[in-house]
Amino acid sequence: MDAKGTLKDHISKLTVLSDEEFDYFFSHFQQQSFKKGQAIITQGDTVNYEYFVISGCLKTFFVNDDLKMFILQFAMSTWWASDYNALYNHGKATVNVDCISDTEVLCLSNADREKLCKELHQVEHFFRWRTNRGYVAAQKRLLSFMNNDVKGRYEELLNLYPELYNAVPKHLIAAYLGVSRETLSRLH
């Protein structure tokens, strides 16, 4: 499926747009290609875009003062990624987004998302439900961190991204789970 078809299929799971409405919606996205390892958002950047992944894989991550990396999210085909705190609040990025493999995305600016939500009620409906789902996923992840439930986090990861396990180096999976490589190897 091409980029347009992938987005249309994704949107249609949560909302109904006519072909004309979808064409108009789609006209606000720009397609971009990134190479493996390339940075899309870096801590300290101004953030104006969110990214819908067509193919490849992104990671959203944070590096603390001791240079330890924490992975907040992986994003494969049909997932969205950005620094949403910076995007929504017009602040500087506190997390990074880069490419685990060569990646094709469609990007949408903050201003265009708000314009589209205002013009098309069904687009606002789509983005409300997309965020509702993200909110619930973040709360689940938070609970498993509070409870120090590493096995739960591992199962949630395989559940969320069944195709990920073979596509991503093990040290990145450990950084998502917040455990060492040794602990990870005991889990499977």
Added chain:
Amino acid sequence: MDAKGTLKDHISKLTVLSDEEFDYFFSHFQQQSFKKGQAIITQGDTVNYEYFVISGCLKTFFVNDDLKMFILQFAMSTWWASDYNALYNHGKATVNVDCISDTEVLCLSNADREKLCKELHQVEHFFRWRTNRGYVAAQKRLLSFMNNDVKGRYEELLNLYPELYNAVPKHLIAAYLGVSRETLSRLH
């Protein structure tokens, strides 16, 4: 301010409704009073409502197999609380909501929220931005848990709920931070 005024003031920070639209919106809420210690949602329940706090204080919490309690959220005046995973996905509650003090709420059913969002575009806009903010707050909290940044969590708490510190027993504040009472007492 009465319950209706509190809700109207809250909504008007994110969206614009005419007086007639607001009256219609408000007619879908039911006002309820709960006593200190009373349970509103218990793990295993079916969840049909979300709760907008007028006065008092709620906590959303989880109890693990070792009977250790983790507090996900406090909700004081103008905050919303529910088990959103259960509410949105029509599942059983995995968290509890109860009252830290006598509490007045306005409750809105899942079905009525969806009906109102469909009927009034501005209501959908309000709920999208409410969830956007919740999503960003959950991600920030997740990052501070991953990074084991207790001081950061403590500052975030005082920032989010400046009035909370005197209103809530210290053992509940420790349960929100995910630390012992002893660690908490070293933080301030």
